[in-house]
Amino acid sequence: MSDDLEVHGRTTYRHGDLRGALLAAGVEMAREGGPAAVVLREATRRAGVSPNAAYRHFADRDALLQAVSDACLGLVADRIETELDAHPATGDTVADARMQLRAVGLGYIAFAREEPGLFRTAFSVPDNLQSAAEPRKAGIRGRTPFQLVGSALDALVAAGVLPPERRQNAEFLAWAAVHGLGMLVIDGPLRGLDDHMIAFATDRLLDMVDRGL
Amino acid sequence: MSDDLEVHGRTTYRHGDLRGALLAAGVEMAREGGPAAVVLREATRRAGVSPNAAYRHFADRDALLQAVSDACLGLVADRIETELDAHPATGDTVADARMQLRAVGLGYIAFAREEPGLFRTAFSVPDNLQSAAEPRKAGIRGRTPFQLVGSALDALVAAGVLPPERRQNAEFLAWAAVHGLGMLVIDGPLRGLDDHMIAFATDRLLDMVDRGL
């Protein structure tokens, strides 16, 4: 019996961090097959535990999916932060603010292309305004994608590019545009276009946002 | 035995239009619970037929979902056509062209709000450029949503509002923006906002497209 446990790298009756293990397994399955591939029993199998053990940590399969989805949103945030780092400030306040919003969009689309399964999973669960800024949806630096868009818009206002009266709710517009492109790129009509065309479309979309906000 | 058949409105061994019945049942289930609610066995139950009968008309559950999704896209097109009818031409070519694109967006968002389940289902299945204009995704007037956006953009070019060099691939930008807003409204951060706020956000988004295209 204790042999069985050790097979799965477990020497004690207790797992230690089953919740974490299930979450990690869920993310891995989501990566491979999107939200539908997040299967509770399979997660317990990968964690080396009986199916019902999951119910000590998640109310039901939906709760697991919700947690996986939140983790995916955090990964989106991380990818955006990476893109922000790749475009460091130059000192030109106006150009920097513009680039900041652009970087958010680029990171968003890049994540959609690099991890379509995680991207789909991130947005497969109903959300709302209240929870859009909850810490469990945040990346490693503690900011959610929604907050990252907001910061970029604040910078645009501070730089005098975006008139303050247009700031309110502007994240919805920017987000909608970029999010829509992301969806179209991974399993909408734009699926299968080559990198060059995607990059071109992204560029034009960001121009549109920049000009039209 | 023949009694059983008659219970489901069937007097013959053959159903007559099982494919159509399964499709209709699928759409109904999608309306109530989105793509996940499209259950093959339940569809056959509603059609008064044994589960395996479905396999004479659809290769598997995914093929049924694909067909349901196509039908939903047709309904999106119908809703857009309705909105177009609600904004008849005035003779002012420029204003009419602008309004045409606006109507497409309004119809799109309206459908998302009125039929969230069908909307989600319409875009739950991978798509691509080739199939975006296939007749089975068309509405009652034979045009797909993708084609309706295209027509509106053509009108903008004809009216001299949109420079021809910006016409290419412009449907991607317009579509992405509106599609993104649709997603955010039904189960993104904008979910639960009241009608007034949604209308306001839609208006501003369409302004952005109009200005930024």
Added chain:
DNA sequence: TCGCCCATGTGTACACTGTCCACAACAGCA
């Protein structure tokens, strides 16, 4: 008109899923 064929629907069966219930083990505290 008869008889056959094959498209269409049925029955049975299997693997897999989510989830409920009663039970077992054991970590940590009294």
Added chain:
DNA sequence: TGCTGTTGTGGACAGTGTACACATGGGCGA
């Protein structure tokens, strides 16, 4: 040391997709 509440197990059940063999009878050729 012994109790207790938390965590994991085992068995069971309904529901799903789908494969295989079989039944039915509508409509065609003879």
